[in-house]
Amino acid sequence: MCAYKTGALARMSASIAAIICGADHIVVSAVAKFTESIGVAFQIHDDILNVVGGKLSEGKGGVGEDIREGKRTLMVIHSLSTSPSFSSSSSRLKQILDSHTENQEEIIEAIKILEKTDSINYARKKAT
Numbered sequence: 433m434c435a436y437k438t439g440a441l442a443r444m445s446a447s448i449a450a451i452i453c454g455a456d457h458i459v460v461s462a463v464a465k466f467t468e469s470i471g472v473a474f475q476i477h478d479d480i481l482n483v484v485g486g487k488l489s490e491g492k493g494g495v496g497e498d499i500r501e502g503k504r505t506l507m508v509i510h511s512l513s514t515s516p517s518f519s520s521s522s523s524r525l526k527q528i529l530d531s532h533t534e535n536q537e538e539i540i541e542a543i544k545i546l547e548k549t550d551s552i553n554y555a556r557k558k559a560t
Contacts, residue, residue: 442471476559479505480552483543496539502529506558507551514549521545 446467450460482505485495498505508529515522528542546552 438475439468439471442474443468473559476506476555479503479507480555480559483507483546483552496536496543499529499539499542500532500534502532504529505555507546507555510554511546511549511551514551521548 443464447460447464450463455463479498482498483496508525511525512522515525525542525545528538531538533539
């Protein structure tokens with residue numbers, strides 16, 4: 433999803449800039465690919481900040497806003513894929529995400545599931 437959202441915005445912006453500057457097709461393609469990667473890495477880091485907290489997440493709706501909205505981030509996808517679909521952790525994470533909960537205890541529970549499955553560290557490594 434990151435590639436079709438944040439990555440696409442970065443890719444198109446850089447492509448247009450390269451075209452305006454008169455770059456050839458090879459350069460435009462290279463710039464597009466490079467900036468898409470940066471856009472995806474940015475989005476993954478933004479998703480991580482949303483669950484680990486800090487001042488940046490406070491200004492964007494608070495810790496766990498993505499969980500509250502039920503977003504299937506890379507961390508969630510990883511967590512669900514590393515836990516068998518019938519496991520209690522996997523089922524509980526899906527339940528919390530699908531409920532769009534405002535309950536902070538449930539949001540913290542979902543974050544703990546992401547930590548237990550090492551999904552936050554997995555996302556960090558992917559974004560680097």
